[in-house]
């Protein structure tokens with residue numbers, strides 16, 4: 001129907017990019033990217049109208065996103081004929097707009113399109129040998145200036161190579177090494193680097209991606225303080241183990257996995273060094289302060305738990321030490337202290353203690369005649385503590 005709609009408006013419509021790649025690889029992918037040889041925004045508006053969805057457009061880029069009633073998002077772009085700024089570009093006059101659109105993409109395997117127009121429905125459009133590369137399981141850029149145009153493609157190459165088990169082609173590998181040698185990464189904005197790092201952290205095997213980045217000296221190219229060291233690698237390996245352990249528990253909420261890996265990558269940095277990294281990655285003042293505070297909280301909590309263990313405190317004290325800690329901080333504490341009792345204590349908190357609920361509320365205290373005020377919070381806290389320590393303290397006056 002999306003293709004018929006294109007036909008009515010006189011435009012060819014294609015589904016492109018990762019969706020087509022994953023179709024050929026038989027990988028599930030629900031991110032639909034459409035390219036219209038014509039006015040993509042008008043097409044998106046019409047698509048939204050017919051399906052009863054909504055759409056948001058970015059007229060400057062001639063793109064739009066349609067949100068269908070079931071929540072499915074469809075990205076729509078306009079294939080434009082425009083002159084390419086780079087010397088490697090072919091004269092645009094010779095290219096159809098879909099070919100030009102595909103030529104701007106990162107790797108051959110992502111430069112496939114599938115016709116949706118009714119008369120050619122399902123025909124593959126493959127100008128750059130993508131089907132052969134998928135068969136040979138190889139990632140290749142489309143031209144030799146690809147990494148000059150956009151160095152983030154180097155990180156994308158590693159990410160896709162790890163995800164699909166594809167090798168990086170010989171020429172592409174040489175171009176990566178050349179790009180690193182010529183410090184292309186230095187010019188790259190921190191936000192774009194961080195965006196790519198986050199995508200790496202959200203892959204199934206972030207650590208192997210980071211090792212590949214290290215082999216290409218990419219981490220040091222972002223900033224020397226980010227280079228992998230044996231101790232960082234050990235922590236990142238534990239981060240992976242802890243995340244897998246936590247996933248198997250099926251408890252909500254799920255942690256922000258990227259944050260755990262990021263903390264791991266910053267292991268061993270002192271606060272000044274961390275501030276340098278936060279600046280390099282363009283963190284906002286607030287983000288940088290929040291992350292620095294979390295790192296401090298992790299250190300303080302670890303110290304608190306060591307003290308608690310030393311003076312053999314009750315379980316409630318452990319609960320109150322860990323309760324203010326975000327889940328990511330607690331999991332990172334486990335990863336940072338493998339094979340130590342501390343790991344066991346934090347896991348006890350996450351699996352058992354933090355789920356303790358008490359039935360007493362402020363209203364109950366009121367009914368018992370306790371005068372309203374700040375004492376309520378203190379009393380309720382002690383009820384929780386008592387419940388955790390297994391004490392049968394129920395009477396209000398005992399708690400005062």
Ligand code: ATP
Pocket residue numbers: 016017018019031033104105106107110111150152153
């Ligand atoms: P994923 O499965 O990780 O979402 P994807 O291939 O769908 O992978 P997206 O980042 O969603 O990747 O991008 C969609 C498409 O846009 C890609 O398939 C690729 O053709 C193109 N693309 C994305 N980023 C770049 C880039 N930096 N340079 C060139 N083309 C890109």
